[in-house]
Amino acid sequence: MQLDPSTGWFQGIPHCPSPNFNARPGGEISLLVVHNISLPPGQFGTGKVQAFFQNRLPTHEHPFFAEIASLQVSAHFFIERDGGLTQFVSCLDRAWHAGVSWFEGRDNCNDFSLGVELEGTDDLPYTDAQYARLAELTRQLLDAYPALSTQRIRGHNDIAPGRKTDPGAAFDWSRLHAELKER
Template identity: 55%
Template sequence: MRGNGTGCRSEQKISSPNQDERPEGETISVVVVHGITLPPGQFGGPWIRQLFTNTLDCAAHPFFESIRHLRVSAHALIRRGGEVEHYVPPHRRAWHAGISEFRGRSACNDFSVGIELEGTDDLPYTPEQYRSLAGLVMELMVRYPAITEDRVVGHSAVAPQRKTDPGPAFDWGRFYRELAKLRGDAP
């Protein structure tokens, strides 16, 4: 995943050890949009990066002790300012969806790309995040034609009993308008 051609998206690669090979012959066909903050409700800081790289300082905040055991990752994280951090190449399996199902298929990590947005269920995401997300999704749709608009879903859609993110604060209409602009079919 690279820039969207506008030059307005800062990107950084950081390798997560929490990845592996996808099953042989698997087609990448879904994008799962997540929301994350560490500690909960706080933005910025090194904590998400540390979580995804198994270097989280559990003494830095009381909440961190409760997630000490987690080994998770995402393909990308979009910070509040729209900056993108890439953790797992899209052709590899990131550990983001957990126990999940999409249209009758379980184990969504096998066939999806996970994109985390730094945010919460109840605070608006930023315009920069919507632009960066649309740019990443457009790149993925070009690279993996099985990904279509109806296959870009929230974590809550694939794990509804466990997850609520990206939450009601995520404006799907705004995301689709940004995607339409990149395709050139927006008014």
């Protein structure tokens, strides 16, 4: 996989374009936000995350889907349990992943961040394949966007405390940082 800096899209991975994005004001990319998601909650490999980010969630299939179907959200990337990586929004655009958020004195983190969703829950361990893929993706993003740094990688819970809990206690931050040092 390779980032095309002129488009903000990675080549060599599936693209599943989401309509839930808009222009990134100022073009700044200086924060990477790690999230988790599973649809239905706690179920993996359903393809429903992709449908959700494209506003195509079949509300009749699960009661939770009816609760969230009106939300218009997205992320730049989604990493499945097997390490599969899908891109939904160009890095050059603002995905709608952070919501009401704050980082280092600034609000509206969507304006200057990239969002990566890991298929998972707060309390189930993430897979080796997910850590490997997240590290691979993060290394390329760090190389492409100089305002990003390992110190500017945060969980959704860090930028929306009290509102969000992901990626949760099951996410091993020291493992991610160790894998990023291995080049």
